[in-house]
Amino acid sequence: MVPLALALDNPEADKLFKLLENGQVNNVAKVEQTLEQIAQLLADKDLDRQVRLRRARCWSYDTNNNAKVDAAIDYANTQVQMAENQAYPEALTDFRLCHGWYSQLKGNMEQAKADYDQALQQAYQLEDRRLIADARSMRGAMYSFQGNFALALEDLLTAQQLYEQLKLDYWSRYNLVDLATSFRRFGDPQSALNYYRQLEQAYRQGGHEEQAYIVNGEMAIALEELGDFEAAVTKFQQSYNYLKRQGMTIEAAGVSVNMAGSLLKLDRIEDAKQALERAKPFVTEQQGGFYSFMQLYSADVLLRQGQAEQAMVPLAKAEQSFRDISNDRGLAELYLLKSEIFAAQGLWQESTNVLKSYISLHSELDNKLQSYRTTEMRTRFNADRMAKENQRLLESERLKEQEVQILQQNRLLQLAVLILASIIIFIMAILAYKQTGKSRQFQKIAQTDHLTQLANRRYTYQRGEALFNQAKHSGIPMSVILFDADNFKDINDQFGHDGGDKVLQHLASVSQTLIREQDLLGRIGGEEFLLLLPETSREECLKIAERLRQTLAESSPEALAGESRVTISAGVATLNTELQFSELLKQADNALYRAKNKGRNRVESA
Structure with a gap:
């Protein structure tokens, strides 16, 4: 059955939905306003769009408000369990993704990964490319942040290809930010910087100032990793000023934390301390990414100010946070600082042990950087285009020749x-x-009955049941004729069973010439036949039965010698108040019985 909602036309609501889903409306206030407009346009019975609205609402919660994030997680849980949504597997998958996203924001990485994995499996089962792209993009960004670059690459590249195929420009650029950031984390900040600049220009041309300044902050981190700390601080300051003016206090606080890192590289300790103080009122443990580095940089400031023992307090908080969010990159940086703090206190054994942990973890991260997928990403985005070594060029030419041969x-x-x-x-x-x-x-x-080639008993009754039910519900008349050969036992006794079989074949053959295309004649017993007459009244049925009786009475089967004739007796019944097909057959059988008792070769009606 086609859902009622499919018959409802609501182009205005569909247009607003498309703006939301394509990322053209992304400001929190504007998103909420658009959702309210859609809600006013929808009828309660428009089930498809009501579910679509719930999906959009799940993504509309303010991520800068901890209470709102908790509410979003509860909302997503409720929607997954709601009975009305069970008929919409795409929506259930989207709610699972939504739950994972907000769980990640809360720092619950295990729950986020479980949600992303489940949603991705469901998306592939549904063959929904948009959901596959969304799941891989979010999971890839999480992997990248955690330092699992091989898996991050696989997810982000797949998402990028799908977004481009689907012509979702906003989400393609959004995913490309994470890809560029992964470049930076892989140890190629220059390539990342090139893509950040392209993205920043694209966002500004499209009027997306907020996204442009967010990318500007990512550019600052790339500049920091290239060693250009002054330029990084300038970029951070630009992003901080814009976000502060827009009232985006948590985003501004995050930029201020990152800026503190660059200031420490320039030995501007007091400026770094001020940047951290600006961030502390707004960055809580729930913002695990910013919180962990804020505590790490606070420990670094205390160490540089000669307060090594006091530095251990924020350092412990940073270590716990890095572990909670599974950020190995941050943890490696922390180990190095922790070793310095122990050394400053004269705790040489502890310093050495921590340094060993740093070397082990750093080695593990280096191995990931050398993975095949990292190389693949560099190739796809031309990250190694500037390599000019002659030996590599010669090797490349040799490989190309081999590739041509393999291609042929x-x-x-x-x-x-x-x-x-x-x-x-x-x-x-x-x-x-x-x-x-x-x-x-x-x-x-x-x-089929093998002797007469008519419908057999089983199929005749099955077809009769269907026609009976159809007539009962539609009010269209239906009749049946039940007939058999008179004195058939005498025919068998006189001419044998072979002769009797030929008589039955004769009855079937002649009867078939007298019925309509929509009628069905079947052999239901030894010499007993049932004729199903849909859309036939009692009067019409009596005429057909009489014509059948007369035609057969005037015909002469070849199997019978001389002028012998075969007659039939027939019982007619028309659908009236019967509740079952068997009751209609009983009426016809009773009429046939009367025809026999009244001398045979006649038609009687129920």
């Missing part, structure tokens, strides 16, 4: 496979056609 071989192999596949498909098509023919033949055999 592959083409021949593909052609052979294509021809072979075509032959196999052709053979399978022929076999399937023959199998279909056999299936139809078997079905016909299963429904």
Whole structure:
């Protein structure tokens, strides 16, 4: 059954939905305003769009408000359990993604990963490319932040391809920010910087100032990793000033934390301390990414001010936070600082132990940076274009020649496979056609009486039940004629069973010439036949039965010698108040019984 909502036309609401889903409306206040406009446009019975509205609401909560994030998690949980949503698997998958996103914001990375994994599995089952892209983009960004670059690359590249195929420009750029950030984390800040600049320009041209300044902050981090700390501080300050003017206090606080890191590299300790003080009122443990580095930089400030022992307090908070959010990159940086703090206190054994942990973790991260997927990402985004070493160029040419040879071989192999596949498909098509023919033949055999080639008892009753129910519900008349050969036992005694069989074949053959296309004649017993007459009144049925009786009485079966004739007795019944098809048959059987008692070769009506 087609849902009622599909019949409802609401182009204005659909237009607003598209603005939200394509990222064209992304400001928190504007999103809420758009959602209210949609809600006023929807009817209660418009189930499809009501579910679509719930999906949009799940993503509309203010991520800068801890209470709102908690409410979003509760909302997503409720929607997953709601009975009205169970018929919409795409919506359930989206609610699962929504739950994972807000869980990640709360620092619950295990829950976020579980949600992303489940949502991605469901998205592939649904073959929904948009949901696959969203799940991979969010999970890839999380992996990248945690330092799991191989898995991050696989997810983010897949998401990028899907967003581009779907022509979702806003989300394609959003995902590309995470890809560029992954470049930076992989140890290639220059390539990341190039993409950040392109993204910043694209956002400004599109009028997305907020996104442009967010990318500006990412550019600052890339500049810091390139060693240009002064330029990084300038970029951080630009982003901080803009976000502060817009009232985006938490985002501004995050930029201020990052700026403190660059200021420490310039030995501007007091400026770094002020930047951290600006951030502390707004950055809580729930903002795990900013909180962990804020505590790390606070410990660094205390160490530089000669307060090594006091530095251990924020350092412990930073370490716990890094572990909670599974950020190995941050943890490695923390180990290095922790070793220095122990050394400043003269705790050389502790300093050495921590330094060993740093070396071990840093080595593990280095191995990830050398993974095949990192190389693939560099290749796709031309990160190594500037490499000019002669030896690598010569090696590249040699590899290209080998690739050409392999490509030629592959083409021949593909052609052979294509021809072979075509032959196999052709053979399978022929076999399937023959199998279909056999299936139809078997079905016909299963429904046919082998002697008369009429419908057999089972199929006749099955068809009669269907016609009866259809007539009962539609109010269209339906009639049946139950008839059999008179004195058939005498025919068998006189001419044998072979003669009797030929008489039955004669009755079937003659009767078939007298019925309409929509009628069905079946043999339901030894010499007993049932004629189903849909859309036939009692008067019309009596005429058909009388014509049938008269025609058969005037015909002479070849199996009978001389002028012998075969007559029939018939009982007629028309649908009235009967509740079951069997009751209608009983009426016809009673009428047939009366016809026999009244001398045979006659028609009686129920």
